[in-house]
Amino acid sequence: xxxxxxxxxxxxxxxxxxxxxxxxxxxxxxxxxxxxxxxxxxxxxxxxxxxxxxxxxxxxxxxxxxxxxxxxxxxxxxxxxxxxxxxxxxxxxxxxxxxxxxxxxxxxxxxxxxxxxxxxxxxxxxxxxxxxxxxxxxxxxxxxxxxxxxxxxxxx
Numbered sequence: 001x002x003x004x005x006x007x008x009x010x011x012x013x014x015x016x017x018x019x020x021x022x023x024x025x026x027x028x029x030x031x032x033x034x035x036x037x038x039x040x041x042x043x044x045x046x047x048x049x050x051x052x053x054x055x056x057x058x059x060x061x062x063x064x065x066x067x068x069x070x071x072x073x074x075x076x077x078x079x080x081x082x083x084x085x086x087x088x089x090x091x092x093x094x095x096x097x098x099x100x101x102x103x104x105x106x107x108x109x110x111x112x113x114x115x116x117x118x119x120x121x122x123x124x125x126x127x128x129x130x131x132x133x134x135x136x137x138x139x140x141x142x143x144x145x146x147x148x149x150x151x152x153x154x155x156x
Contacts, residue, residue, distance in 0.1 A: 015089025015104035020122030026050040026081040029057075030111065032132045036097045039073075040066045046132070055079040055113060074114065076126035082116035083131070085109065086141075086149065094135075102133045107152030109134050109141055 032046045043063030048055050055071075058064050071078055087108035094105045103110045114129040116122030141149035148155055 013089055013092055013101060013104050015092055015106070016085045016087055016110075018083050018085035018110075018120070020116040020120040020124075021053070021081055021084050023077075023080055023082075023122070023124060024053040026053045030134065032134050034096055035067075035132045036099060037066060037070050037130065038099075040070045042097070043067055048132075050081060053081045070128070070130070074126060074128040076115070077124035078114050078126040078128050080113060080124050080126070081111065082114050082122060082124050082126075082129060083110070083112035083120055084143075085112070085131070087133075094133075099131050099133070103131050105133070107135060107137055109136055109149065 027050055029047060029049045033044065035043045035046045037043060043060045043066055045061040046063065046067060047059045049057035058067050060067060085103055087103055087105045087110070089104040090106040092101055092104040092106065094102050096102070102108070110131045110133045112129055112131045114124065114126040116124045116129065135152070136149055137152040139151065140147060
């Protein structure tokens with residue numbers, strides 16, 4: 001297939017829905033209990049504050065410096081929200097380090113920062129795309145004020 005026909009890919013295991021959010025609309029703080037940052041290690045209790053879609057504050061239990069080093073090592077829209085995904089595969093088992101599997105695990109969400117051109121159909125151009133996974137077994141996800149996930153399951 002000629003490359004000019006668009007971005008086509010396969011991501012195994014299957015089991016996520018994702019969207020490129022409007023890049024300036026994410027506001028709030030999110031806690032990721034465990035984040036694997038390829039090349040920079042794992043970070044516990046990473047808290048990111050987003051203002052108008054951009055990471056403006058980073059705290060973590062002893063690992064915020066690794067996250068800042070990751071950002072410093074990249075360029076472009078590296079700190080802008082790129083993706084919101086929901087894990088839908090009940091057969092996927094959370095590994096705590098294999099992002100490609102963990103983001104598919106039923107009852108999780110993931111937020112990515114960085115590049116979202118190509119398959120995501122976004123406009124962020126960056127040298128990185130970092131998925132950060134969060135269990136929603138105890139939590140709620142609202143999109144545009146509407147409850148879409150409660151305690152890891154689709155909301156009614």
